[in-house]
Structures are given as C-alpha cells and as structure tokens.
Amino acid sequence: MKIFNGLASFPRGGVHPQELKLSANRPIEFLSPPRIVTIPVSQHFGAPAKPIVKVGDKVKIGQVIAEANGFVSTHIHATVSGTVTKIEMCMDMSGYKRLAIILNAEGEEWLEGIDLSRTLKAEIILTGPQIIKKVQQDGLVGLGGATFPLHVKLSPPQGKHADVLLINGVECEPYLTADHRLMLEKGPEIIVGIQILMKALNVSKAMIGIEANKTDAIDHLSKLTKDTPGIKVVTLKVKYPQGAEKQLIEAIIKRQVPIGGLPIDVGCVVQNIGTAFAVYESIQKNKPLVERVVTVAGESLNRSSNFLVRIGTPVSYLIEVAGGLPEDTGKIIGGGPMMGKALNTPEVPVVKGTSGILVLPRMYAKRDPVLPCIRCARCVSHCPLGLEPYLLMNLVEKGMSEEADREAIMNCCECGSCAYVCPAKRPLLDSIRLGKSFIAQQRKEKAKT
Amino acid sequence: MNHQKLIVSLSPHVYAPASVRCIMMDVLIALTPALLWSIYVFGINALRVTLLGVASCVVFEYLLQRYVLKIQPTVDDGSAAVTGLLLAFNLPSNIPSWMIILGCFFAIAVAKLTFGGLGNNPFNPALVGRVFLFVSFPVAMTSWPIPLTNRFQFIDAMTQATPLSIVKEGLKNRIPVVDLMAKIPNYFDLFIGNRAGCIGEISVLLLFLGGLYLLYRKVISWQIPVSMIGAIFAFSGILWMIDPSAYMTPLFQILTGGVFLGAIFMATDMVTSPMMPWGMIIFGAFIGILTVIIRVFGAYPEGVSFAILIMNAFVPLIDKLTKPRKYGKVKNV
Numbered sequence: 001m002k003i004f005n006g007l008a009s010f011p012r013g014g015v016h017p018q019e020l021k022l023s024a025n026r027p028i029e030f031l032s033p034p035r036i037v038t039i040p041v042s043q044h045f046g047a048p049a050k051p052i053v054k055v056g057d058k059v060k061i062g063q064v065i066a067e068a069n070g071f072v073s074t075h076i077h078a079t080v081s082g083t084v085t086k087i088e089m090c091m092d093m094s095g096y097k098r099l100a101i102i103l104n105a106e107g108e109e110w111l112e113g114i115d116l117s118r119t120l121k122a123e124i125i126l127t128g129p130q131i132i133k134k135v136q137q138d139g140l141v142g143l144g145g146a147t148f149p150l151h152v153k154l155s156p157p158q159g160k161h162a163d164v165l166l167i168n169g170v171e172c173e174p175y176l177t178a179d180h181r182l183m184l185e186k187g188p189e190i191i192v193g194i195q196i197l198m199k200a201l202n203v204s205k206a207m208i209g210i211e212a213n214k215t216d217a218i219d220h221l222s223k224l225t226k227d228t229p230g231i232k233v234v235t236l237k238v239k240y241p242q243g244a245e246k247q248l249i250e251a252i253i254k255r256q257v258p259i260g261g262l263p264i265d266v267g268c269v270v271q272n273i274g275t276a277f278a279v280y281e282s283i284q285k286n287k288p289l290v291e292r293v294v295t296v297a298g299e300s301l302n303r304s305s306n307f308l309v310r311i312g313t314p315v316s317y318l319i320e321v322a323g324g325l326p327e328d329t330g331k332i333i334g335g336g337p338m339m340g341k342a343l344n345t346p347e348v349p350v351v352k353g354t355s356g357i358l359v360l361p362r363m364y365a366k367r368d369p370v371l372p373c374i375r376c377a378r379c380v381s382h383c384p385l386g387l388e389p390y391l392l393m394n395l396v397e398k399g400m401s402e403e404a405d406r407e408a409i410m411n412c413c414e415c416g417s418c419a420y421v422c423p424a425k426r427p428l429l430d431s432i433r434l435g436k437s438f439i440a441q442q443r444k445e446k447a448k449t
Numbered sequence: 450m451n452h453q454k455l456i457v458s459l460s461p462h463v464y465a466p467a468s469v470r471c472i473m474m475d476v477l478i479a480l481t482p483a484l485l486w487s488i489y490v491f492g493i494n495a496l497r498v499t500l501l502g503v504a505s506c507v508v509f510e511y512l513l514q515r516y517v518l519k520i521q522p523t524v525d526d527g528s529a530a531v532t533g534l535l536l537a538f539n540l541p542s543n544i545p546s547w548m549i550i551l552g553c554f555f556a557i558a559v560a561k562l563t564f565g566g567l568g569n570n571p572f573n574p575a576l577v578g579r580v581f582l583f584v585s586f587p588v589a590m591t592s593w594p595i596p597l598t599n600r601f602q603f604i605d606a607m608t609q610a611t612p613l614s615i616v617k618e619g620l621k622n623r624i625p626v627v628d629l630m631a632k633i634p635n636y637f638d639l640f641i642g643n644r645a646g647c648i649g650e651i652s653v654l655l656l657f658l659g660g661l662y663l664l665y666r667k668v669i670s671w672q673i674p675v676s677m678i679g680a681i682f683a684f685s686g687i688l689w690m691i692d693p694s695a696y697m698t699p700l701f702q703i704l705t706g707g708v709f710l711g712a713i714f715m716a717t718d719m720v721t722s723p724m725m726p727w728g729m730i731i732f733g734a735f736i737g738i739l740t741v742i743i744r745v746f747g748a749y750p751e752g753v754s755f756a757i758l759i760m761n762a763f764v765p766l767i768d769k770l771t772k773p774r775k776y777g778k779v780k781n782v
Binding site for chain 2: 012015017018095174246250256257258259261329330331332333335337338339340341342343344345358360362364365366367368371372373374375376377378380383384385386387388408411414416419420421422423424425427429430433
C-alpha cells in the first residue's frame with residue numbers, strides 16, 4: 001500500500017488497466033475541416049450559451065456565434081467559415097438532442113486579428129483580470145473532460161486563495177494520447193500557458209504531474225522548465241485514476257479536498273495540459289477555442305492517430321480518416337474506456353470536452369452476466385475515495401437513499417475502478433450513478449421548497 | 450456505415466480479467482497438492498471421500514436450484530465444487546459414503562441455498578456440513594485410519610487417535626506432557642503430514658504452499674491466516690510458559706488439527722469473512738483465541754471449525770467497526 005518505488009501517487013485504491021497507448025508515437029495531424037459542422041451550444045458545465053446568429057448569416061472562423069448565459073457559462077465560436085444553415089436540436093454525445101448551430105463550410109476565412117503564425121510568443125502582456133476576461137470570451141473550458149468554464153476556476157470565491165497551480169499531464173485513461181503528444185510537440189507553448197495561468201491566479205508555484213509511462217514527455221518538459229522559476233515536473237506512478245482531480249492533488253501536494261468541497265478549499269487549482277495550451281493560444285495568439293487534439297484509437301482500427309480537430313466535426317468523419325469503422329466494431333466511445341460515454345451513433349460532433357474516440361471490438365464491448373456479490377472486497381480496496389461500492393449498490397437497490405448519502409455516495413468520482421475489478425461483474429457504478437442522480441434530484445426539490 | 454448494432458452501456462467499458470469462477474478454480478488448484486498427499490497417505494479411500502463430496506455438492510446444488518427453487522443453476526461458478534472439496538477435506542477417510550452425501554446435502558441445502566445461495570450465506574457451508582456430521586455421528590467422525598497403511602481398502606478397521614485427541618485424553622488423565630510427546634508424531638512428521646486426521650488437514654507444508662499460491666493470485670490476503678495462527682501460537686505459548694507440564698507447546702498447537710486448513714482455506718472464505726484488513730486481523734485473532742480455549746478448556750480436542758463458525762456470526766459487526774476511512778472526511782464531523 002505504501003509507495004515502494006518512490007514515485008508519488010495517491011495513497012489508496014486505484015487499478016492498473018492495460019495501457020494500450022496505440023497512438024503514442026503518432027504525431028498530431030491537422031485534420032482538414034469537414035463540409036458541415038454541428039456546434040452544440042452546451043459544450044461546457046453550466047448554462048448553455050445563447051445563439052446570436054440567424055440562419056443564413058455568414059460567419060468567419062473564431063467569430064462568436066453563441067454568448068455566455070450567466071457567469072458559469074462560456075462563449076461558443078464558429079469553427080469553419082461559411083453560412084449558418086440550421087439552428088436546431090441535434091443529438092450530442094450524451095445521447096440527448098440539444099440545441100446546436102449547424103454551419104456549412106465555404107472556404108477557410110479566419111476572423112481578423114487572430115495570429116496563426118507558429119512563432120513562440122513568450123512575453124505575457126495582459127494583467128490577471130484581463131486574462132480571466134479574455135479566456136471567457138475565447139470560450140475556454142477545462143479540456144480534460146469535465147469542461148468546467150476556465151474563468152470560473154480562475155476566479156476563487158471571496159476569502160479563498162490558491163497557493164499552487166497543478167497541471168494535469170497524467171492521462172491515466174488507457175488508449176488516450178492527446179495530452180502526451182501535445183506535451184511533446186507544444187512544450188514551450190504549454191509552459192507559457194502555465195505561466196499565464198499562474199499570473200491569472202497570482203500564484204508563484206506550479207507543478208506538472210505526468211505518469212511515469214511517458215518518460216519522453218517528462219524529460220522534455222523537465223528540460224524546458226529547468227530555468228523557469230516556480231514550475232516543476234512531478235513523475236507519478238502509473239495507476240488509474242491518477243489524473244482524477246482529487247487523486248492528483250493528493251499525489252502531488254498531499255492534501256485532501258473535504259467531502260463536498262472544491263480544490264480551492266485546499267489552496268490549489270488543477271488545469272489540464274490541453275487547457276494550458278489553449279490558454280497560450282487565446283492570450284498570446286488571440287485564438288479562441290475552435291479546435292482541439294483528439295485521439296482516435298482501437299485495436300482493429302487501421303490507423304490509430306491523434307488529430308487536431310475543429311469543434312463540431314462529426315465522429316464518423318474522424319473514424320473515416322483513421323481507416324474506417326472496422327467490421328468487428330461493438331462500441332464507439334467518446335472519451336476513455338474507463339469514464340467515456342458509449343455513443344449510439346457516430347453521427348455526433350466532437351465537442352470541447354472530447355479527448356478521444358475509441359472503437360472497441362465486439363468481443364470487448366459486451367458485458368458478462370452478473371453474479372451475486374461474493375464479498376471479495378475488491379471494490380472497497382480499489383476505491384480511491386474510501387467508499388464501499390458494494391454497500392452503496394445494495395442501498396441504492398433497496399431505495400435507501402438517505403443511508404447512501406450518509407455513506408458519501410455523492411463523493412464518488414465515477415472513476416469505475418469498482419466495476420472494473422468486480423469478479424462477479426456487478427454493475428456497481430451504474431447503481432451508484434442512479435443513486436447519485438436520485439439524491440441530486442431530491443436536494444434540488446428540497447432547495448425549492 | 451452500418452451502426453445499428455452499436456452497444457451502448459455506461460462506463461467503465463473495460464474490465465479486469467477476473468471472475469468468480471477464476472477465483473474458485475484458484476482455490477481448487479491450491480488444494481490439489483494437499484489432496485494428492487492425502488491420497489498417498491490414506492489411499493483410495495481419500496479419493497472416494499473427495500470425489501463423492503465434490504460430486505454430491507454439485508449435484509445437490511444443480512437439482513435444488515433447477516427443480517426446487519426453479520432458478521437457473523449456478524454450479525458453473527465453481528463454488529459448490531469448492532464447498533464439496535473443503536467438506537471432504539474435513540472428514541476422516543473411512544467415513545461411510547451415505548454420511549458424506551448427507552453432509553453435502555446439509556451444507557448446500559441448509560447452509561447455502563436457504564440463505565439465498567452464493568454470497569448470502571453467513572456461515573461457511575463446508576464447515577456447517579462438517580459440524581452437522583460431527584455432532585450427529587461423533588463416532589464415525591472421530592475414527593481415524595492409521596496413515597500409510599491399508600491404502601487399497603475401502604473399509605479400514607485399523608484406526609488410531611489424532612495427536613490432539615491423544616493429548617486431550619492424556620491431559621484429562623493427568624499424564625505429564627513429556628510422556629504424551631512420546632506418543633505423538635514428531636514435529637517434522639506433523640509438518641509434512643505423516644499423522645492421523647481429516648484427509649485434507651494433515652500436511653501443513655502443502656497447505657502452506659497452497660496458501661502462497663492463493664496469496665500470489667490475490668484470492669486471499671495475509672491478514673486472516675497470519676493473525677489466526679499467530680493468536681494460537683501466542684495464546685498457547687502463554688499457557689505453556691505458565692506451566693509446561695500441563696499445556697502443550699505452541700508449535701504443537703499450530704501444527705496439529707485443522708489450523709492450517711482452517712486458517713488458509715476456511716476462515717478466508719470471502720463470503721463469510723470481514724472485508725477490511727483490520728477487520729480480518731480481528732477476525733483471525735479471535736478465531737485463534739477461541740480455538741485454543743476450546744482445545745484446552747472445552748470438551749472437544751479440536752476447536753477450529755467451531756471457532757470459525759462462531760466468528761462468522763460476528764462478521765457484520767466487525768465490518769461495521771472497521772469501515773474504510775473516507776477520502777476528504779473532516780475530523781469531528
């Protein structure tokens with residue numbers, strides 16, 4: 001249970017699935033934009049943005065097409081230049097139909113003032129508050145998957161202050177290599193991005209956590225940060241979910257976020273590698289968030305790759321470029337295999353939070369029959385949050401939501417370690433999610449009355 | 450693109466290569482060396498008891514689930530086979546066949562399926578079966594064939610007492626320990642398993658090797674065996690130091706009877722043991738203490754099965770007392 005090999009790690013639980021980083025050696029390829037993009041107005045945590053364009057409007061790349069609706073919300077930008085053809089409900093990765101703006105691409109015309117050159121711009125001119133305002137305008141969200149609007153995270157509530165910035169370069173999900181490639185290919189830009197974030201947060205210390213299986217990225221960033229004051233690279237043990245926010249905080253600075261609290265409660269803010277790069281592009285190059293790196297991978301896929309993709313590109317288009325959907329496909333996943341969402345159709349768009357598209361063969365896609373719990377306690381010993389998943393599942397199945405709440409079901413981060421290790425193949429996380437949504441619903445109703 | 454057949458389910462989408470059947474197979478594999486040794490020592494009779502035990506449990510589970518409970522039989526998970534093998538391991542080799550079948554019926558029907566089948570039984574089914582036979586047929590259950598003799602006969606008239614019963618009887622008649630030690634096998638014979646006893650309990654060495662295999666396969670953890678054997682050693686050691694002429698040595702206490710079989714294979718049964726490491730240590734330690742109390746102060750020469758069954762009843766309580774510390778739990782809240 002202790003750390004034998006001396007590498008920093010979160011102290012309890014966790015699993016080590018097969019890493020399967022098929023695309024780790026594939027450089028990021030620019031993917032030419034498709035003819036039609038579908039841009040949902042709700043790609044972030046918080047209120048959906050409000051469309052400000054009409055059908056028939058001409059737009060340029062980087063132009064705001066939907067405005068932030070409130071503080072916890074962010075702008076949405078056009079990712080191709082052309083005409084707004086439809087504004088309607090479209091299926092997104094959640095499987096629900098949500099409002100989206102559909103653009104027809106005509107040519108490749110960027111909004112004036114966006115610097116598309118590749119030269120590194122290291123000098124940071126904007127002040128902290130200006131940076132925070134700018135990242136909201138440029139539609140920046142956490143690109144690790146939670147898509148929390150960046151400006152909210154950079155504005156700690158009254159009386160709270162961060163003393164350290166943690167950068168998440170862990171990428172502990174199997175298959176995914178987008179952040180890995182970004183660290184190798186955009187190292188200097190990421191370092192500037194981190195410095196911008198440090199300035200915005202007014203902290204003098206930043207630490208980049210990277211799992212030990214990415215030695216090249218660790219070496220590269222260590223070299224780059226050798227002469228940069230305040231930024232340090234920390235090598236972390238290869239263990240899932242090392243990149244989950246709470247686990248990363250505990251691994252690097254040995255602090256525990258209290259139940260129901262946020263990282264800022266223990267004086268830190270966590271940002272993803274991809275976000276740091278997007279911050280650089282926004283602040284130094286005046287470029288809004290219109291594209292991101294997406295890993296497309298699968299054992300049967302011809303060409304597992306890392307693509308630089310425009311937001312709104314259909315998943316099917318990515319798979320086509322990666323060699324087409326294999327015959328034996330059983331499941332398409334948006335995200336990683338541990339926390340990602342299974343898609344019921346590849347005709348959904350890539351959004352800001354899409355870190356990967358995985359194509360799983362049918363033989364891995366089916367679940368095994370469920371057996372009774374044999375009390376092996378693997379779910380308990382592998383839970384990184386010290387919960388008892390078998391107990392939570394029992395409580396949820398019996399409808400005992402109050403007891404489940406007392407057992408801290410809401411603290412579950414849904415990493416899936418419990419369901420991963422269960423020898424009886426019990427759908428532990430399914431039940432826990434059900435219980436969580438039920439309790440969340442109850443709390444909402446209570447708040448109303 | 451044809452994507453009508455896409456499977457949609459919640460995450461996680463990959464699973465560890467572990468299964469209930471895999472765990473049960475590991476237990477069977479771990480018990481095999483001890484089984485082969487018992488066949489060598491007790492001959493074809495040991496094979497008869499084992500095969501009949503395994504077959505009866507599997508058949509009873511199948512028939513009861515299929516025709517009485519009218520549910521899909523679950524014998525393919527391997528748990529009935531494990532129960533049968535463990536029950537057989539807890540029987541003397543010349544027990545009549547019908548008693549084996551009756552014990553298996555009791556283990557499967559009463560101790561397991563009545564409570565809802567695998568995972569729901571509070572008591573170890575194999576031990577319930579053994580204790581049922583033990584209290585019902587005390588003579589047959591304590592008739593121990595002499596090791597390495599008459600190995601090719603089904604009925605064995607030549608029997609001898611186990612080391613533990615020699616000691617129990619002797620101490621009751623105030624025979625000094627020194628004289629008793631001459632009547633029982635030496636420590637080396639006890640260790641490799643050249644002694645009378647239940648067919649699966651005799652070879653400490655091979656049970657220990659099986660335990661190492663289960664540890665390596667992560668089917669069991671070290672806490673229960675270590676704390677149980679440690680507690681027996683410590684408690685009987687204290688008694689021995691108080692009066693070496695009236696109490697047996699701690700080494701004798703851990704090498705005899707069903708201590709290793711119980712500590713490694715019976716007390717560690719996942720379904721009927723605590724879940725957390727500290728709970729396991731408490732559980733094991735109390736089994737050890739109870740075992741010594743029954744052996745030294747109780748009416749029976751051996752107490753491992755009773756001790757484990759008694760502690761099985763405390764598992765829910767122990768689990769409640771040793772809950773894992775929740776991440777982010779603020780003290781005094």
